[in-house]
Amino acid sequence: MADIIRLLPDHVANQIAAGEVVQRPASVVKELLENAIDAQATSIKLIVKNGGKTLIQVVDNGTGMSETDARLSFERHATSKIQRAEDLFNLHTKGFRGEALASIAAIAHVEMISKTEVQEVGTHLKIEGSRVVSQEVAVAPKGTSLLVKNLFFNIPARRNFLKSDQVEFRHITDEFHRVALAHPNIAFQFYNNGGELFNLPESDFKKRIVHIFGRKTNEKLVPVEEDTQVVKISGFILKPEYAKKSRGEQFFFANERFIKSPYLHHALLGAFEGLLRQGSHPGYFLKLAVDPATIDINIHPTKTEVKFDDEHTLYAMLRSAVKHSLGQFNVAPVLDFEQDQNLDTPYGHQNRSPSVPRVSVDTAFNPFAETRSVTLPRSAPKKRAQGWEQLYEGLAQREPQTGGSTLTFESEAVSQGFFDREHGDLQPHATTFQLRKKYVVTTIKSGMVIINQSRAHQRILYEGFLKDITIKEATSQQLLFPLQMSFTPSEIQIVKEIKDSLGAVGFIFERIGEDGVEVKGVPVMVSESEVQMVMEQLISDFQLEIPGDSFSQSDMLAKTLAKTLSVKTGEVLDEASQNALVNDLFGCKEATLSPFNKPTYITLTENDIDRKFI
Numbered sequence: 001m002a003d004i005i006r007l008l009p010d011h012v013a014n015q016i017a018a019g020e021v022v023q024r025p026a027s028v029v030k031e032l033l034e035n036a037i038d039a040q041a042t043s044i045k046l047i048v049k050n051g052g053k054t055l056i057q058v059v060d061n062g063t064g065m066s067e068t069d070a071r072l073s074f075e076r077h078a079t080s081k082i083q084r085a086e087d088l089f090n091l092h093t094k095g096f097r098g099e100a101l102a103s104i105a106a107i108a109h110v111e112m113i114s115k116t117e118v119q120e121v122g123t124h125l126k127i128e129g130s131r132v133v134s135q136e137v138a139v140a141p142k143g144t145s146l147l148v149k150n151l152f153f154n155i156p157a158r159r160n161f162l163k164s165d166q167v168e169f170r171h172i173t174d175e176f177h178r179v180a181l182a183h184p185n186i187a188f189q190f191y192n193n194g195g196e197l198f199n200l201p202e203s204d205f206k207k208r209i210v211h212i213f214g215r216k217t218n219e220k221l222v223p224v225e226e227d228t229q230v231v232k233i234s235g236f237i238l239k240p241e242y243a244k245k246s247r248g249e250q251f252f253f254a255n256e257r258f259i260k261s262p263y264l265h266h267a268l269l270g271a272f273e274g275l276l277r278q279g280s281h282p283g284y285f286l287k288l289a290v291d292p293a294t295i296d297i298n299i300h301p302t303k304t305e306v307k308f309d310d311e312h313t314l315y316a317m318l319r320s321a322v323k324h325s326l327g328q329f330n331v332a333p334v335l336d337f338e339q340d341q342n343l344d345t346p347y348g349h350q351n352r353s354p355s356v357p358r359v360s361v362d363t364a365f366n367p368f369a370e371t372r373s374v375t376l377p378r379s380a381p382k383k384r385a386q387g388w389e390q391l392y393e394g395l396a397q398r399e400p401q402t403g404g405s406t407l408t409f410e411s412e413a414v415s416q417g418f419f420d421r422e423h424g425d426l427q428p429h430a431t432t433f434q435l436r437k438k439y440v441v442t443t444i445k446s447g448m449v450i451i452n453q454s455r456a457h458q459r460i461l462y463e464g465f466l467k468d469i470t471i472k473e474a475t476s477q478q479l480l481f482p483l484q485m486s487f488t489p490s491e492i493q494i495v496k497e498i499k500d501s502l503g504a505v506g507f508i509f510e511r512i513g514e515d516g517v518e519v520k521g522v523p524v525m526v527s528e529s530e531v532q533m534v535m536e537q538l539i540s541d542f543q544l545e546i547p548g549d550s551f552s553q554s555d556m557l558a559k560t561l562a563k564t565l566s567v568k569t570g571e572v573l574d575e576a577s578q579n580a581l582v583n584d585l586f587g588c589k590e591a592t593l594s595p596f597n598k599p600t601y602i603t604l605t606e607n608d609i610d611r612k613f614i
């Protein structure tokens with residue numbers, strides 16, 4: 001048989017390599033920004049259009065490249081950053097593989113203009129799919145401009161795989177945040193579709209954080225500082241009371257490189273233990289400086305995972321440094337005070353021993369609840385109750401699905417349905433009681449139903465919101481004073497995208513500005529104190545995934561609102577609320593499942609119980 005193995009042509013090899021290096025537009029942004037930093041730029045401009053799909057440009061004032069270097073830089077394994085294998089263990093640059101430009105040029109239309117200090121004129125190169133299409137001299141300032149157009153133009157499958165412009169843009173913004181935070185001493189500008197999004201002057205770490213995440217961040221930061229032989233830790237954590245529902249603001253940098261480390265994240269969680277509200281995530285911006293010889297950044301092509309020699313020590317040091325800061329800045333007692341303010345005990349307080357700050361956390365604590373005992377339907381004002389009736393209508397023909405067996409309540413009135421529709425009133429039909437502040441239990445003819453209160457309420461709210469959005473007749477309550485909320489530019493972007501759906505459920509915006517919004521109306525079921533939390537949760541959910549069509553957008557909005565506003569485990573429900581919950585749940589179209597596809601209730605028949613007694 002003839003020999004069949006041959007070497008792949010370079011452009012094919014480059015395309016394959018590109019698959020690893022360039023996953024999406026944000027990967028290109030990362031590589032180009034890092035190249036500019038490695039070239040010692042002090043000012044870097046990023047320009048993107050359509051989520052980076054049509055254009056990504058990075059302009060720097062760094063060292064630039066000679067004519068030969070400009071040509072060579074697009075060859076695979078062409079790098080000025082390492083020469084020997086040993087250099088890998090003493091890296092001071094972001095790049096070292098010499099793959100990025102070759103990969104990008106293999107799958108896009110690329111233009112480079114570059115000039116060094118000593119050159120009179122610069123070099124202008126055009127490359128399309130690894131092919132040099134032109135090379136000219138060009139008048140240019142010192143530095144490099146790299147323009148990447150039509151990403152994946154020659155790999156339609158990859159191009160089609162890209163998410164919406166908004167999602168890709170979000171990934172780019174994340175990347176930009178990471179790089180800009182890691183290098184506060186470099187000035188950055190970021191333009192999106194022609195508009196300036198960030199103009200960050202050269203500054204220090206704290207100011208950079210504030211410039212990116214908004215003025216209000218300043219007062220939320222607590223410094224962390226620890227200098228040991230193994231590691232120098234510096235940076236900031238967000239005070240626990242500002243912990244967000246989203247995981248957004250969590251940044252570790254190792255030697256000025258953004259890294260992901262579930263292990264070190266765990267150390268942080270440990271330090272914050274007992275100080276966070278349930279479901280909120282600590283925010284941190286922490287820099288670790290270690291000897292480059294003790295860190296391996298070679299294990300992943302996109303280089304966000306690293307390996308430290310002495311992870312255990314690092315873990316312990318990080319945890320104790322953060323704990324120390326939390327203690328030193330007296331963060332813990334503040335939270336304690338917040339928790340107790342409901343108790344209103346000014347006199348007794350004088351006699352309390354001041355020396356023992358108690359930091360026990362009641363996991364059921366809901367800082368947004370006005371009262372501890374929740375009255376349902378706080379969420380179902382009159383109008384909604386009428387709405388529910390329509391939902392019940394279907395029940396006449398359709399027996400509710402109860403996981404196989406038909407559910408019939410014990411009282412006579414119910415046997416026709418679950419409630420007395422004739423009187424339009426939701427009457428309690430059977431005794432209910434609450435079990436462990438988590439379940440509502442009630443009897444049915446064949447035995448009992450155990451309802452998960454939180455999931456059931458989610459289902460009820462979800463269907464209500466979905467209906468509001470679809471028929472666009474939600475009522476909004478006007479706020480006496482419009483609420484000001486500050487958000488980062490990327491968060492504002494999301495608010496703009498979902499503004500119409502938010503309007504449909506009752507949010508009315510007075511203004512959506514550069515760094516914040518003014519809300520003058522909110523859905524009837526959202527209390528003023530909940531608005532901030534609801535908005536944060538919405539933004540954080542939409543940050544993770546922007547739904548493509550308007551139906552999924554409505555669906556997601558309804559889900560998020562339901563999740564955020566539903567009663568939680570740990571909340572006490574009075575009897576009327578328990579009854580309303582039971583009735584409303586079984587009035588739902590899809591009573592068996594929560595909007596997140598978890599069972600809302602289970603039934604225990606007499607038979608099931610009998611069997612336990614055998």
Ligand code: ADP
Pocket residue numbers: 031035036038039060062063064065073074078079080081094095096097098099100101102143144
């Ligand atoms: P790496 O960064 O891993 O070396 P790249 O493919 O990203 O590989 O870049 C190849 C080479 O091109 C770099 O080593 C550097 O010498 C040069 N280069 C790339 N971008 C720039 C830039 N913006 N300014 C100056 N030189 C650059």
Ligand code: MG
Pocket residue numbers: 031034035094095096098100101
């Ligand atoms: Mg590089």
